Amino acid sequence: MNFPAIWTIYVHEMTRFFRTFVQSFISPVISTSLYFVVFGTAIGSRIQEVEGVSYGAFIVPGLIMLSVMTQALSNASFGIYFPKFIGTIYELLSAPINFLEIVLGYVGAAATKALFIGVVILGTASFFVDLEVQHPLAMIAFLLLTCISFALFGFIIGIWADNFEQLQLIPLLVVTPLVFLGGSFYSISMLPGIWQTISLFNPVVYLISGFRWSFYGAADVPILVSLLAISGFMLLCVGIIWWIFRTGYKIKP
Amino acid sequence: MAIIEIKDLKKTYEGGFEALKGVSLDMEEGEILALLGPNGAGKTTLISALCGLISPTGGAASVGGHDIVSDYRAARSLIGLVPQEIALEPFQRVWDAVTFSRGLFGLPRDDAHIESVLRQLSLWEKRRARIMELSGGMKRRVLIAKALSHKPRVLFLDEPTAGVDVELRRDMWETVAQLKADGVTIILTTHYIEEAEAIADRIGVIDKGALLLVEDKAALMARMGRKTLLISLREPQAKVPDALEGYGLELADEGQTLVYTYDTHAERTGITGLLQDLGEAGLKLSDLKTTQSSLEEIFVGLVKESAA
Numbered sequence: 001m002n003f004p005a006i007w008t009i010y011v012h013e014m015t016r017f018f019r020t021f022v023q024s025f026i027s028p029v030i031s032t033s034l035y036f037v038v039f040g041t042a043i044g045s046r047i048q049e050v051e052g053v054s055y056g057a058f059i060v061p062g063l064i065m066l067s068v069m070t071q072a073l074s075n076a077s078f079g080i081y082f083p084k085f086i087g088t089i090y091e092l093l094s095a096p097i098n099f100l101e102i103v104l105g106y107v108g109a110a111a112t113k114a115l116f117i118g119v120v121i122l123g124t125a126s127f128f129v130d131l132e133v134q135h136p137l138a139m140i141a142f143l144l145l146t147c148i149s150f151a152l153f154g155f156i157i158g159i160w161a162d163n164f165e166q167l168q169l170i171p172l173l174v175v176t177p178l179v180f181l182g183g184s185f186y187s188i189s190m191l192p193g194i195w196q197t198i199s200l201f202n203p204v205v206y207l208i209s210g211f212r213w214s215f216y217g218a219a220d221v222p223i224l225v226s227l228l229a230i231s232g233f234m235l236l237c238v239g240i241i242w243w244i245f246r247t248g249y250k251i252k253p
Numbered sequence: 254m255a256i257i258e259i260k261d262l263k264k265t266y267e268g269g270f271e272a273l274k275g276v277s278l279d280m281e282e283g284e285i286l287a288l289l290g291p292n293g294a295g296k297t298t299l300i301s302a303l304c305g306l307i308s309p310t311g312g313a314a315s316v317g318g319h320d321i322v323s324d325y326r327a328a329r330s331l332i333g334l335v336p337q338e339i340a341l342e343p344f345q346r347v348w349d350a351v352t353f354s355r356g357l358f359g360l361p362r363d364d365a366h367i368e369s370v371l372r373q374l375s376l377w378e379k380r381r382a383r384i385m386e387l388s389g390g391m392k393r394r395v396l397i398a399k400a401l402s403h404k405p406r407v408l409f410l411d412e413p414t415a416g417v418d419v420e421l422r423r424d425m426w427e428t429v430a431q432l433k434a435d436g437v438t439i440i441l442t443t444h445y446i447e448e449a450e451a452i453a454d455r456i457g458v459i460d461k462g463a464l465l466l467v468e469d470k471a472a473l474m475a476r477m478g479r480k481t482l483l484i485s486l487r488e489p490q491a492k493v494p495d496a497l498e499g500y501g502l503e504l505a506d507e508g509q510t511l512v513y514t515y516d517t518h519a520e521r522t523g524i525t526g527l528l529q530d531l532g533e534a535g536l537k538l539s540d541l542k543t544t545q546s547s548l549e550e551i552f553v554g555l556v557k558e559s560a561a
């Protein structure tokens with residue numbers, strides 16, 4: 001393992017983040033606050049408790065997941081798309097490093113940024129509602145798994161995309177709807193029967209449900225299924241990335 | 254042992270285009286090879302295959318005895334690459350760009366080395382500047398600095414002097430000479446024949462994916478070099494005198510000059526006989542001059558031959 005090279009890539013990716021640190025910090029604080037004003041206070045005051053917790057508290061895990069997924073995805077996809085786009089990827093390909101090291105550097109940095117934003121949102125939310133975390137270890141595990149697997153997914157999109165439109169296509173057309181329909185702002189059990197069944201095909205449901213369980217101990221689907229789903233998704237991404245580097249897909253003719 | 258060994262290296266791009274049709278080449282340590290060839294000849298493809306930017310579809314190659322595919326880590330850690338296209342991050346600072354490259358090779362920080370590289374390439378004053386604030390020639394030098402950041406033993410320079418002014422080009426030749434003195438092996442591609450003539454030990458000519466020849470520069474010029482003898486006459490002639498037929502002479506300068514072309518390595522050059530016959534034909538000479546054909550003519554001749 002070429003650890004110094006991994007660290008070099010990681011630090012390089014993080015510098016962009018630190019250069020815009022204030023934005024990186026302020027924007028999740030503002031957007032979370034807005035969500036609480038709109039959903040938590042305005043709408044939440046008309047909604048009774050959901051699964052035994054106030055609506056404001058209920059949406060916190062979903063809110064965190066929403067941001068963490070989109071941040072991990074966009075950071076990782078842009079991170080690897082950029083060198084491909086401007087041509088500096090030649091350096092990665094001609095250095096004495098392998099695909100695992102490249103992925104660890106890029107995905108590690110994207111996951112770190114997403115994790116940071118998740119923590120900021122959690123902190124901001126604690127100002128608005130009383131939070132309890134019943135299973136802190138599970139919470140950390142879910143958070144980390146989500147950061148990493150969506151960063152891996154983003155890495156794949158970044159390699160696949162030929163232009164900026166494609167880079168934004170998947171997050172916009174697939175991920176955002178899945179996340180919004182994944183039970184961020186409601187419990188699946190609130191849906192009419194047929195939609196409950198359809199929801200079970202949405203992988204994000206398992207994530208948000210599992211994550212919420214780690215807070216309040218209540219879940220839409222069994223916690224073990226959630227864990228299996230996210231682990232399976234991560235393995236799938238790793239497999240695809242391994243295939244990408246083995247075949248040189250889009251990066252090494 | 255040769256530091257670079259290329260055996261029958263092939264590359265067929267997806268879609269079936271054969272960009273390298275079995276290239277073989279050995280290079281000794283500290284040698285400089287200039288690779289000449291028209292656009293699309295396969296120069297960049299050859300370099301890219303050796304550096305890991307593309308996967309060869311046939312043959313094998315090793316650098317420092319390490320196979321470039323199975324033992325890529327050891328092979329690549331010896332290699333520095335300066336690509337043909339300028340590819341740099343516009344917002345990055347020169348210093349960070351160069352240290353990043355070194356880090357990718359897994360080496361610890363070495364500020365003294367980076368400083369000496371930047372000074373050698375006249376970039377030291379610009380170390381805090383962002384890439385986008387540099388001129389084209391400076392950016393090219395940043396690429397070179399990045400390639401030298403890990404002290405490579407083998408350096409690939411893909412058209413390093415394209416778009417570089419005359420003075421800077423000479424500076425670069427000097428840099429190359431210094432690297433050679435340090436024992437670095439260099440393959441460079443260029444479209445400037447005088448560049449190959451000035452700095453290379455050996456010259457390779459590639460066209461349509463095949464190496465047409467690789468030869469010692471001096472030997473190449475001697476072997477293929479034809480000399481021309483220019484004979485200035487006191488009185489202009491309307492035609493080559495009949496007595497001098499058989500020498501293949503040509504008249505130039507409105508009959509003022511006789512041009513005789515001969516091969517320096519032929520058994521006899523025919524000069525003695527010609528001069529005697531000139532005297533017998535009653536021609537008075539005012540001056541004699543010989544010129545040697547340049548590498549450029551040789552190169553153009555070779556490529557034309559391969560096209561025919």
Ligand SMILES: Nc1ncnc2c1ncn2[C@@H]1O[C@H](COP(=O)(O)OP(=O)(O)OP(=O)(O)O)[C@@H](O)[C@H]1O
Pocket residue numbers: 253266267270272290291292293294295296297298299337
């Ligand atoms: N990725 C690719 N896919 C298909 N064909 C390619 C690819 N890259 C290069 N080629 C083709 O391979 C041939 C050799 O290209 P290469 O870049 O090696 O030429 P070159 O000798 O470096 O030319 P130049 O002097 O213009 O830089 C060209 O015909 C080119 O079109």
Ligand SMILES: [Mg+2]
Pocket residue numbers: 296297298337411
């Ligand atoms: Mg080229």
